[in-house]
Amino acid sequence: MPIRNITENDIDVLVDLHIESFKESLNILAGKVYLREVFRWFIRTNNIALLTYDGEGITGYVIGAPIGYEKSMNRALWIYGLIGLLKNPTYFLNKKLIDNILKRTKSIMGLSGMKNQPLVREKGFGISLVGIAVSEKNKGQGTAKELVIEFEKIAKNLDANFVRLSVLKENIRAQSFYEKIGWNKLETINGIYYFKELK
Ligand SMILES: CC(C)(COP(=O)(O)OP(=O)(O)OC[C@H]1O[C@@H](n2cnc3c(N)ncnc32)[C@H](O)[C@@H]1OP(=O)(O)O)[C@@H](O)C(=O)NCCC(=O)NCCS
Helix, strand or coil: CCEEECCHHHHHHHHHHHHHHCCCCHHHHHHHHHHHHHHHHHHHCCCEEEEEEECCEEEEEEEEEECCCHHHHHHHHHHHHHHHHHCCHHHHHCHHHHHHHHHHHHHHCCCCCCCCCCCCCCCCCEEEEEEEEECHHHCCCCHHHHHHHHHHHHHHHCCCCEEEEEECCCCHHHHHHHHHCCCEEEEECCEEEEEEECC
């Protein structure tokens, strides 16, 4: 399946694909305006932003950035997140969401550092796979595998020593996918991570 860089014109379709793929995720609560800005940020900052497509349209995407990207992304996008949340103030009763907002605020202020992120310094320069999804009707056809292979290639060209990601404990499907494509699992008290050294 062909792969190309994400452009501004793709963003609306990608936001819908993201929402369809991450129904349980907290960042969906911040709304489409915020999610659009997330994709725009990855394009604008020349980070990794790739999609696959076929004759009918976009089939999947992957985005990524050097470990530690959260600080500058949160700094650029917090206002869009706040606007999204203010549209539905009842979300402020969601404890998980409030914890997440506090974490992001700390990250903007440089208070949280990288102490909760394994594999930050010990293996050199790492690139984080921030998001990947494939549309429902294209799942199970090797699309995500192609996206990750291209992701690893670009990361290597950017002189990364390793790639990593974090995944929710409940997301068994994604975990078996990462294992199938040869990434290594790292389970810590802070969550589940996968990584691969780039040789
Ligand atoms: C996880 C996800 C990206 C996988 O996409 P996909 O295109 O269906 O995966 P692929 O078809 O490329 O699978 C590649 C390999 O993993 C295997 N695999 C994929 N899904 C699997 C599953 N549920 N269980 C076991 N193996 C699986 C495939 O069999 C394939 O192996 P093969 O090459 O030997 O046949 C997709 O399910 C998705 O979009 N999920 C929702 C979003 C999400 O959870 N993203 C990850 C967040 S961390």
